[in-house]
Amino acid sequence: MSRPTIAGVARAAGVSVASVSRVLNGLPATEEMVERVQRAVDELGYVPDARARSLKVGRTFQLTLAVADVGNPVYVTMMRAVEEVVSAAGYRLVVTTTGPDVVDEVALVRGMARGYADGLLISPLRVDEDLVKSIRECEVPVVVAGNVPAKAGVDTVRANSPKGMLLAVDHLVAKGRRRIAFLNGPADTVPGAARAKGFAEALRAHDLRPAAVAEADDFTFAAGRAAAPALLNSLTSEEVRVRVATSSDVRGRPDAVIAANDLLAVGVMHELAAAGLEVPADVAVVGMDDSELAEQSFPPLTSVNLGSAERGRRAAELLLARIEDNERAPRRIVVQPSLSIRRSTP
Amino acid sequence: MSRPTIAGVARAAGVSVASVSRVLNGLPATEEMVERVQRAVDELGYVPDARARSLKVGRTFQLTLAVADVGNPVYVTMMRAVEEVVSAAGYRLVVTTTGPDVVDEVALVRGMARGYADGLLISPLRVDEDLVKSIRECEVPVVVAGNVPAKAGVDTVRANSPKGMLLAVDHLVAKGRRRIAFLNGPADTVPGAARAKGFAEALRAHDLRPAAVAEADDFTFAAGRAAAPALLNSLTSEEVRVRVATSSDVRGRPDAVIAANDLLAVGVMHELAAAGLEVPADVAVVGMDDSELAEQSFPPLTSVNLGSAERGRRAAELLLARIEDNERAPRRIVVQPSLSIRRSTP
DNA sequence: GTCGGGCTTGTAAACGATTACAAGAACGAT
DNA sequence: ATCGTTCTTGTAATCGTTTACAAGCCCGAC
Numbered sequence: 001m002s003r004p005t006i007a008g009v010a011r012a013a014g015v016s017v018a019s020v021s022r023v024l025n026g027l028p029a030t031e032e033m034v035e036r037v038q039r040a041v042d043e044l045g046y047v048p049d050a051r052a053r054s055l056k057v058g059r060t061f062q063l064t065l066a067v068a069d070v071g072n073p074v075y076v077t078m079m080r081a082v083e084e085v086v087s088a089a090g091y092r093l094v095v096t097t098t099g100p101d102v103v104d105e106v107a108l109v110r111g112m113a114r115g116y117a118d119g120l121l122i123s124p125l126r127v128d129e130d131l132v133k134s135i136r137e138c139e140v141p142v143v144v145a146g147n148v149p150a151k152a153g154v155d156t157v158r159a160n161s162p163k164g165m166l167l168a169v170d171h172l173v174a175k176g177r178r179r180i181a182f183l184n185g186p187a188d189t190v191p192g193a194a195r196a197k198g199f200a201e202a203l204r205a206h207d208l209r210p211a212a213v214a215e216a217d218d219f220t221f222a223a224g225r226a227a228a229p230a231l232l233n234s235l236t237s238e239e240v241r242v243r244v245a246t247s248s249d250v251r252g253r254p255d256a257v258i259a260a261n262d263l264l265a266v267g268v269m270h271e272l273a274a275a276g277l278e279v280p281a282d283v284a285v286v287g288m289d290d291s292e293l294a295e296q297s298f299p300p301l302t303s304v305n306l307g308s309a310e311r312g313r314r315a316a317e318l319l320l321a322r323i324e325d326n327e328r329a330p331r332r333i334v335v336q337p338s339l340s341i342r343r344s345t346p
Numbered sequence: 347m348s349r350p351t352i353a354g355v356a357r358a359a360g361v362s363v364a365s366v367s368r369v370l371n372g373l374p375a376t377e378e379m380v381e382r383v384q385r386a387v388d389e390l391g392y393v394p395d396a397r398a399r400s401l402k403v404g405r406t407f408q409l410t411l412a413v414a415d416v417g418n419p420v421y422v423t424m425m426r427a428v429e430e431v432v433s434a435a436g437y438r439l440v441v442t443t444t445g446p447d448v449v450d451e452v453a454l455v456r457g458m459a460r461g462y463a464d465g466l467l468i469s470p471l472r473v474d475e476d477l478v479k480s481i482r483e484c485e486v487p488v489v490v491a492g493n494v495p496a497k498a499g500v501d502t503v504r505a506n507s508p509k510g511m512l513l514a515v516d517h518l519v520a521k522g523r524r525r526i527a528f529l530n531g532p533a534d535t536v537p538g539a540a541r542a543k544g545f546a547e548a549l550r551a552h553d554l555r556p557a558a559v560a561e562a563d564d565f566t567f568a569a570g571r572a573a574a575p576a577l578l579n580s581l582t583s584e585e586v587r588v589r590v591a592t593s594s595d596v597r598g599r600p601d602a603v604i605a606a607n608d609l610l611a612v613g614v615m616h617e618l619a620a621a622g623l624e625v626p627a628d629v630a631v632v633g634m635d636d637s638e639l640a641e642q643s644f645p646p647l648t649s650v651n652l653g654s655a656e657r658g659r660r661a662a663e664l665l666l667a668r669i670e671d672n673e674r675a676p677r678r679i680v681v682q683p684s685l686s687i688r689r690s691t692p
Numbered sequence: 693g694t695c696g697g698g699c700t701t702g703t704a705a706a707c708g709a710t711t712a713c714a715a716g717a718a719c720g721a722t
Numbered sequence: 723a724t725c726g727t728t729c730t731t732g733t734a735a736t737c738g739t740t741t742a743c744a745a746g747c748c749c750g751a752c
Binding site: 045048049050052073076080083092094097114263266273292297 | 349391393394395396397398399400401406408416417419422425426429438439440441442443456457460461462483485567609612615616619638639641642643644646
């Protein structure tokens with residue numbers, strides 16, 4: 001009844017456990033030996049126990065991908081890319097969710113003792129001393145998809161948010177928009193900070209001033225909707241000021257909104273529609289991540305492709321390489337963005 | 347340099363490995379013993395090896411959730427629910443993707459030898475003899491979120507698609523729609539077959555005939571868009587017929603479309619917009635699954651809630667119960683649907 | 693004072709694989 | 723015929739835990 005072990009197979013085949021193991025691992029053996037073992041294996045339906053195997057060989061053949069929110073479509077893109085690379089290398093991918101708090105991430109990395117997986121690929125929203133420390137001390141190789149200080153000495157693959165932001169602003173400006181607003185996620189997150197900085201720089205490069213800036217509580221659709229009214233209210237007060245000052249065209253109601261990710265952008269579009277404003281005629285909207293949601297949303301969302309698929313792929317490759325050789329110098333890869341233009345911009 | 351083992355801790359604390367193990371597992375020990383072990387553990391930063399532990403105790407404390415497509419938002423809902431239940435019970439959740447083919451599912455179940463996880467929760471798109479057989483023979487408990495024959499003797503949690511379909515049709519009829527079309531996913535899948543049947547029954551219950559039926563290659567957004575023209579073409583030919591026949595109001599261009607899931611529904615909405623038709627004024631659209639996408643889409647999508655969160659929760663509970671007691675009689679739970687009305691219907 | 697009972701702790705045998713090492717078989721060359 | 727080489731196979735140690743069992747200790751009761 002109980003599952004057969006290698007000893008059972010050996011007994012059934014009338015050979016030693018070592019021989020069974022050898023046949024199963026493709027080591028040289030005689031025709032007849034292979035034949036006998038194979039028959040016994042088939043007959044008993046034997047499958048090697050992964051636990052025992054990994055205890056002995058010191059590897060689990062599992063890799064963990066930790067993301068903050070499975071509901072964020074950007075992780076779908078990334079996950080697909082990671083999955084492809086790691087499964088080609090013979091690993092199983094384990095996906096876990098950390099939630100938005102850095103303490104959860106630290107706990108995950110700490111608890112990531114050897115034995116659960118052979119490597120960890122983490123995309124942290126917030127980074128602090130503790131997290132960096134726990135990553136350095138982690139017993140298994142860790143690759144970060146995101147931005148951690150170079151001195152952490154860890155492999156990283158990150159996006160170039162400022163450049164991406166510039167692409168978005170370039171595009172909007174080329175289409176004649178000058179009153180550009182920004183809906184960020186939490187500014188105390190790594191991507192939030194990077195995008196805030198990028199937005200400011202990009203506007204400066206065009207000699208523009210932000211039409212409005214708001215900050216959502218989270219990188220989610222709901223938070224985007226919730227924060228949008230603040231953006232809309234600030235529009236209103238801008239409008240008031242315009243009427244008083246009759247200023248240049250850089251004042252007045254924003255004619256474009258850039259959101260820090262696609263979920264927020266879609267949230268904004270809903271609120272714009274609720275306010276009776278048309279996209280892109282009245283207000284153009286640009287998202288970031290170029291996730292599947294960008295093409296599914298209506299109108300389809302112009303979005304900055306921050307290379308999530310490529311980041312996933314490169315990060316997975318880095319992880320595999322480090323598992324191979326833990327002494328190699330840490331690499332820091334930056335993936336360049338591109339812009340996917342769709343109908344939410346003119 | 348290398349990771350400390352329980353033997354190292356024992357040496358450092360000047361006690362036996364058994365004592366260390368006992369302290370770590372909370373078995374009775376003297377104050378002083380606990381103290382010494384604890385200090386040694388802290389000092390060395392010892393963490394038990396999960397592999398060795400699970401080899402000995404025969405459990406991995408991991409549960410696997412296998413879904414067909416991580417990009418389908420319905421699985422996000424389900425995954426969240428499952429995660430909550432299993433992590434409360436002290437298990438880690440491993441999510442894997444099977445792809446749309448039944449052979450992949452069979453391979454997954456077969457390869458699910460004890461040692462990778464303590465249980466499997468699978469939501470198969472297609473079910474055949476082989477799959478049922480592999481599930482019955484699987485060494486770890488398996489719970490199916492979906493419909494498999496009762497004779498398979500396996501715990502299942504499934505949705506009530508026909509009832510859900512009826513809710514959708516009831517709603518559309520109540521709003522005065524009579525020319526109802528249906529965009530299904532592949533009819534050779536379990537949900538595809540159930541929904542086709544449900545749609546036919548629901549229309550019959552209202553003495554209506556289908557305005558049009560089309561079948562997408564997949565339950566994805568892209569497949570939905572690709573299949574929509576077929577639906578639209580059939581609309582056109584219907585329209586032609588109407589012009590010729592001046593028939594009753596059950597003929598003519600569909601004034602409502604029900605899609606077999608939210609992704610397909612959103613795909614249809616895109617094509618409707620491209621054809622210059624307004625939702626819901628010209629055509630009402632109803633999706634199924636009531637996933638996050640339903641509220642994110644524009645207009646927000648009326649969708650049949652097939653209870654994915656509850657299904658996930660119940661399935662996880664069933665799995666935990668079966669792990670507890672593998673002899674209990676298999677249960678077959680059916681979760682009742684409800685309708686989430688949004689603005690894609692009048 | 694001795695003996696039995698209850699605790700605490702240590703010794704050693706698992707769990708199910710892989711693999712170093714040694715022994716045995718086969719075979720060609722001298 | 724004997725020796726050495728090579729190839730195959732088996733024996734046993736090992737990975738890092740848990741846990742059954744035994745041994746030792748302290749204590750109170752007779």
